[in-house]
Amino acid sequence: MATPMTAAQAVAQLKKWGLRYVEIPGWATHNREGHGAWGPVNGFIWHHTGADVKDGRAYAASTLYNGLSDLPGPLCHFSIGTDGTVYLVGWGRANHAGGGDPAVLAHVQAEDYSGQLHPTRGNSNGVDGNAHFYGVEIQYSGGHEMTAAQYAAARRLSAAILDFHGWSERSVIGHGEWSSDKWDPGYTPGKIMAMPTVRADVKATLAAGPGGTPSQPNTGGGTSPSKATAMTLSDAVVVGAWLKAQWPDDKGLADGKITVNTAIGSTYGHARAAHEGVDALRKEVADLRAAVVKLTAAVAAKGA
Structure with a gap:
């Protein structure tokens, strides 16, 4: 006092x-x-x-x-x-x-x-x-x-x-x-x-x-x-105009907002899918390289 x-x-x-x-x-x-x-x-x-x-x-x-x-x-x-x-x-x-x-x-x-x-x-x-x-x-x-x-x-x-x-x-x-x-x-x-x-x-x-x-x-x-310490997973956050323009038919973005929980879950899901896609692509590239090596060897052998 x-x-x-x-x-x-x-x-x-x-x-x-x-x-x-x-x-x-x-x-x-x-x-x-x-x-x-x-x-x-x-x-x-x-x-x-x-x-x-x-x-x-x-x-x-x-x-x-x-x-x-x-x-x-x-x-x-x-x-x-x-x-x-x-x-x-x-x-x-x-x-x-x-x-x-x-x-x-x-x-x-x-x-x-x-x-x-x-x-x-x-x-x-x-x-x-x-x-x-x-x-x-x-x-x-x-x-x-x-x-x-x-x-x-x-x-x-x-x-x-x-x-x-x-x-x-x-x-x-x-x-x-x-x-x-x-x-x-x-x-x-x-x-x-x-x-x-x-x-x-x-x-x-x-x-x-x-x-x-x-x-x-x-x-x-x-x-x-920082708003993070005062924000809950159910809070709605505003999404950018670019995001709505990319997916104009997405009803979940119609009001221009998305919950924190959905945003985090969506981000994780897309990141994981992208990671798995990259892994699959790497395997395909490796297989293609191996096939090219075999084909090159076969062509060389035939020419000999």
Whole structure:
């Protein structure tokens, strides 16, 4: 448990960690005071906005600052644009975490867990998360990966908060790890990122320090953590247009998707068939070579 940073301390941490930031006018005193507690704080929650945003500053200054018709702002403390810019939206209690699992809160407070957190309570039957967590809204839909610049900034922003409070990477969680109603931050519709991988990358960033360069994040070739650790065999993955064009009559590819299980099984089957075909071809070539040798010898003998 910790006393929340002041607005001035938050800005100092952003500067210390070299984050590019923009202050939305009024942010330092903009909060939900009088509508619940603020502090002690225990951690930092990552969110996605649920929409792709073209003008990061305008979105932060309007939707995130003012809120929605049924949810007054601020809707976060920080927001990250597609270019990695951090927007300061509000300070104090903010409407971002909502209700969540008390067991998750206990784990974050104690920093005694490993792996992905799986909450069993949500907004309607959980405990107040707005009192206990800082929150960042990363400006993307969640239906695809965030940009590389956003992921780098989110890791560095997390490290800045952890550094101030002396917390470990286990104080950083996804909204979908806090509330059973949520799945953000996502990488494909309805699927939360592999947060253990996120935490490993945050740990590396924190260990490298404000002026250091952390080891390359565990992206698996993408811009955000490997989806493999958060994917099941029944998940559907999108196939390329080329694949559908090659087999236009394949009804299994009609919707442009194929399950991981089918893809792996199909890949194995085709690879094995190809391997067996190559073996058979090698045998045929060897037999042909032997026949040519015999024929050559026979022709030579006849000529003699």
